[in-house]
Amino acid sequence: MNYRHIYHAGNIGDVLKHIVLANILKYLQKKDGAYRVLDTHAGIGLYDLTSEEAQKTGEWQQGVGKVLENLGNAPDPVKEVLAPWLETVENLNPGGGVQFYPGSPEIACMLARKQDRLTLTELHPEDFEELKNNYGGDKKVKVIALDAWLALGSFLPPKERRGVVLIDPAFEVEDEFARVADGVIRGWKRWPTGTFAIWYPVKNFSAVRQLIATLDEAGIRNTMKIELSAGKVSKDAPMKASGMLVINPPWTLTKDMNAALPWLCKTLTQGINPSWNVEQVIPE
Numbered sequence: 001m002n003y004r005h006i007y008h009a010g011n012i013g014d015v016l017k018h019i020v021l022a023n024i025l026k027y028l029q030k031k032d033g034a035y036r037v038l039d040t041h042a043g044i045g046l047y048d049l050t051s052e053e054a055q056k057t058g059e060w061q062q063g064v065g066k067v068l069e070n071l072g073n074a075p076d077p078v079k080e081v082l083a084p085w086l087e088t089v090e091n092l093n094p095g096g097g098v099q100f101y102p103g104s105p106e107i108a109c110m111l112a113r114k115q116d117r118l119t120l121t122e123l124h125p126e127d128f129e130e131l132k133n134n135y136g137g138d139k140k141v142k143v144i145a146l147d148a149w150l151a152l153g154s155f156l157p158p159k160e161r162r163g164v165v166l167i168d169p170a171f172e173v174e175d176e177f178a179r180v181a182d183g184v185i186r187g188w189k190r191w192p193t194g195t196f197a198i199w200y201p202v203k204n205f206s207a208v209r210q211l212i213a214t215l216d217e218a219g220i221r222n223t224m225k226i227e228l229s230a231g232k233v234s235k236d237a238p239m240k241a242s243g244m245l246v247i248n249p250p251w252t253l254t255k256d257m258n259a260a261l262p263w264l265c266k267t268l269t270q271g272i273n274p275s276w277n278v279e280q281v282i283p284e
Contacts, residue, residue, distance in 0.1 A: 005043040010098065020226060022084035027250035041169055068089075068097075071086070078260050109141065125145070152183045165197070177207040194248065222284040225244070225278070230271070
């Protein structure tokens with residue numbers, strides 16, 4: 001309830017999360033049928049990086065800022081993978097640069113076709129009011145003040161049958177990984193054919209391993225892990241690494257991430273031991 005994403009918008013975690021989300025959505029659009037996006041921790045959806053909060057941390061400068069600064073040096077295959085995400089950034093900043101940064105609701109909204117639908121849930125009262133102001137008038141979007149873990153039981157399965165659930169908690173409480181596991185399992189049991197994209201910070205390696213093991217034991221299959229680190233991970237230092245677990249990923253996602261992550265890793269490096277990883281952690 002105390003977490004405000006404005007302090008972290010556009011950082012290295014957002015870069016990874018939003019590239020993955022945008023490419024999942026582009027894949028879903030290969031079929032004409034509608035899809036549903038359920039964003040369980042929606043935030044406000046749109047962030048002003050010149051605000052006092054964003055300037056206080058400046059995390060975006062080590063994330064989206066570095067990507068834009070070095071994009072001209074990126075190989076074409078990398079640009080192709082980044083394009084769906086960067087399209088939304090550029091649409092918000094037609095004059096260049098990056099004053100405004102799109103959160104996951106904005107990315108999903110911009111990329112949605114007229115038949116696609118979004119459900120955005122947010123529990124923080126101030127963030128919910130901003131989220132409602134930003135998207136409450138859009139007929140494609142439902143904006144609901146609701147706990148994320150209740151949303152996974154309330155809105156799945158969607159009538160569209162296809163779609164993605166994005167889960168990216170603040171990870172400020174001690175048992176957050178356990179709550180994620182419980183919520184994902186309950187959601188997957190209601191919608192086993194859906195794509196679930198789960199973001200997490202890489203600070204506690206054993207917690208990540210336990211999350212994967214718990215999902216595996218619950219019967220969840222076909223799960224890939226994607227991680228990007230800008231440098232040596234330390235529990236007491238600002239976040240430099242994050243990852244995503246994607247259940248039922250598009251078959252193209254492995255190729256896309258293997259193409260983009262080496263360049264992103266080099267570009268976003270902040271210290272020693274930067275790394276990236278893409279692997280199937282639970283087989284089909």
